[in-house]
Amino acid sequence: MQSVGRRKFLPRDTEGPPSGSDLLPTGPPARHRGKGGDVFSAAVIVIQHEPGEGPGSLLPYLRDARIVRTFAADPLPQDCEALVVLGGGMGVYEQDRLPHLRDEIRLLRRCVERGRPVLGICLGSQLLAAALGAEVAKAEAKEIGFYRVRLTPQAREDALFATAPESFVAFHWHGDAFTLPRGAVPLASSTLTPLQAFRFGERAWGVQFHLETDEEVFSAMMAGEAELREAGVDPEHLRSQSVRELPRLRSIAQGVFARWAELL
Template sequence: MGKVVVVQHAACETLGTIADALEDARLEAAYVRAFAGEPIPTHLDEAVGLILMGGPMGVYEQDRYLFLVEEMRLIERALDQAKPILGVCLGSQLLAATLGARVVRGPQKEIGWFPITLTEAARADALFAGAPSSFVAYHWHGDVFDCPSGAVSLARSALTECQAFRYGTNAYGLLFHLEVTEPLIADMVRTFAGELREAGLSGEEILRQAERYVPDLKRIGQTVFRAWVRFLQT
């Protein structure tokens, strides 16, 4: 059974529906719980790919979260070895930063349900060719990034110009959350309730909207994540 290293930055931010795609392909998710002090691997010799999940810290907080430096070194090794990479939210920011892109605080936090529009390039992309040209996705981020040099921008939102990108053939960064389930969202709302209060947002409203949007998001995620998993099988 092939192994995929999964770096987790918060207990509540799990693989979600990505896990289904891995299980269907008989791939093992080898979690590295960086938030709990588990060491970042120094290599990926025994892994077929790398997944980087979301979290509350910022790429620029490396003095506070020393594992971010080690994680970016691991991303460099994955890129050098052409191992498939999937970065979600913070994971996409770490991938972008490793590729030399600027990661900064956005003008305002994007939390909740907002439309995503795919770029023209996404229509021919291995992951997004089968996705609708626009859909409502789940968001929880305050930081944004420039599309890395040499990368292909795949999606945008009203507030964020680069919501997804591809570098090379198999390294992907998704700032929005395509992997969420209703229980996962409920866990995030509980865990980060203070951030919601500071932003003047309602967790109850986010959960109510989840009932409407999660079913479509699951279908889109199934298409996208299964396509990415194919890179792990070649």
């Protein structure tokens, strides 16, 4: 999860520029009555918190999906068949300012309880951790840039990460961290962040690093140059690194996302 200021958090009525996620339907979808409340008709609900920062390289694996844009005040469902929660420039601890975060935590908890496939990325992983009772707080230092991630021994048996390299360079942009939810399996770490990914049960994953980052998402995130400079990160150096690292990251992401999509 990002702390506020990574890039200026835009008002909920701001639609922002088009992105790859515009290939998916957005806004209030058709509903049908399901057990426990209304269920969106799409098979996968993707919660997007920032304009331009859609599902990136995850997009090709989202069959029958719909984007719910919290920045545009799209309503959240009470339940769904599968759930993806993306990153954003706000924190789990800002639920009073941004009540939709509380609703997202409630939806994540319900999806886990009902065995729905769940994938939380960055802020999404923080919200999932909170939904599972873990502590989420500001980290000692922000982790912004391309840094190496190392998989745990448990990841060798994980449905998503079993065939991924034991270590690889991923894109990071977060200022918060979380503890391991009780009963969850740690899957990855980095030098600055001891817990980079976890699995809860057999169908819910939280991934702190931005595995979904493609060139389009990267470009949208780089609008937050003020935070980069504040953190001592050279934006031009990041852009130079991205030319080499994003194609490598995409090849890893494709395998992970394809295996998650098999759960749908």
